[in-house]
Structures are given as C-alpha cells and as structure tokens.
Amino acid sequence: MQTPVGIECPHFYSDYHRGRDREECRLLEAAEPPQVWVAELCETCPVPGILRANSCENMQLNAQVTRSIFDAFQRRVKISAFCIKTQGNVAKPEIGCGECHPLPPIFEVKE
Numbered sequence: 001m002q003t004p005v006g007i008e009c010p011h012f013y014s015d016y017h018r019g020r021d022r023e024e025c026r027l028l029e030a031a032e033p034p035q036v037w038v039a040e041l042c043e044t045c046p047v048p049g050i051l052r053a054n055s056c057e058n059m060q061l062n063a064q065v066t067r068s069i070f071d072a073f074q075r076r077v078k079i080s081a082f083c084i085k086t087q088g089n090v091a092k093p094e095i096g097c098g099e100c101h102p103l104p105p106i107f108e109v110k111e
Ligand code: SF4
Pocket: 003, 009, 010, 011, 012, 013, 024, 025, 026, 027, 028, 041, 042, 045, 046, 047, 048, 077
C-alpha cells in the first residue's frame, strides 16, 4: 500500500472507505514496546528501501522511533534486523546476513 508520501510499503495500512480516515504503520504498531506512528515518519523511513533491496523471508525487521541528534524535534524510524534462520542480528539489512543468498566472491572485501 502507498504511504502518505507515495512510497510503497507493505507495513502501511489505510482505510478511507465510507468516510473512514484510518492510517497506521503495522511495523511500528507491532514493535516492542509499540511505537506511535505519524505520517512524517514515512518520509525518511528506511524500510521501503530495505525491502526493495532485500526481500529475504527469514529476516525480521524491528522498528523504533528515535530522535535525531542534530534536531531534537525530528523523529526517525530506526531499524534493526534479525535472521530467524541463523538466529543472529543482521548488520546490514539491505544486504542480509549472507546465509541464504551469499554474495559472489567478487563482492568480498579483502582485508
Ligand atoms: S513508517 Fe516506515 S514501515 Fe511504517 S508505514 Fe511508513 S514507510 Fe512503512
């Protein structure tokens, strides 16, 4: 479904049927503890980009609303990711943990 800023996000839900005006982010709603969603959060939210880059079904996203260190009034969605297959945190959700979809050797960084 399209967010108020026009980006496709599977976690956004809206219902405008018969005069209803209901909008919610089900990812923030399911967070522990549940987070309050406002439409501005979708403007800078990394989730749609992460899901476009990596659609691994074993990766679970957890969202928290944080404040910017530069502007205390600006709130942002911060994402952490967990792989239910390896039972580990995923450092770069856009790339994934590499278990199901290993990168070809050409992309490995030599140290
Ligand atoms: S805040 Fe992020 S995850 Fe929630 S609906 Fe908006 S874009 Fe999707």
